[in-house]
Amino acid sequence: MSFSHQSAFNSHMRFHTGKKPFHCDICSKSFFQKCDLHRHKRLHTGEKPYHCDVCGTSFSDRSALNSHIRVYTGEKPFHCEFCGKSFSESATLTRHTRIHTGEKPYHCDICGTSFSQQSALNCHICGSIFSTRKFSKILHCYITSKHFHFQNIK
Structure with missing residues (x-):
């Protein structure tokens, strides 16, 4: 595996070592990457900088907006490897896959x-x-x- 920037390598290594050097000054939760801390802080501030052009709904992170937009596009990019059924969100695919695997993690x-x-x-x-x-x-x-x-x- 190769990395184009030293910062990408450092972030990758923190994942393996478990080191989370970025701490929320409000709740003390820790993160591997600074961008994850910034996204987390928006939960405390209520900031929602990402807006849907169709309905105007606002979101605190881009991935939530992208997931929301799939409601309008009908895109279902996540496919079950067992039965081929498609889903608009990866979390829904994960829950569905447990039907096939029998996994019960809770x-x-x-x-x-x-x-x-x-x-x-x-x-x-x-x-x-x-x-x-x-x-x-x-x-x-x-x-x-x-x-x-x-x-x-x-």
């Missing part, structure tokens, strides 16, 4: 059940916590980090 810390999607785990956790009363008189929701008293749960 695990319940309480009972050990595994799920292919984060949303399914979230539903499982909330359903388990709110349907059983064996934990205590106060329940803690692992999704929202809120606490509930039994008498307040309907």
Whole structure:
């Protein structure tokens, strides 16, 4: 592998070493590259410099805008290697591929059940916590980090 600039090589090496020298001064999250820090800071500031020419919706990063534009173009550049189905977003392809591979990367810390999607785990956790009363008189929701008293749960 060759690099045209020293900075590209340095960035590549940080990925292998795990070194994240760029820190957010608001939340202390760390990043491999300065551009990733700048993109992250827009979450704190609310800045959305990328605008859709069709509907005017604004986005904090260019990749979100590009994904949005595919709604209008109908482009589906991500293809399933198993069945050939196409998707407009890579994350949707990743979730779909788990149907074929059987991968279930999301695990319940309480009972050990595994799920292919984060949303399914979230539903499982909330359903388990709110349907059983064996934990205590106060329940803690692992999704929202809120606490509930039994008498307040309907």
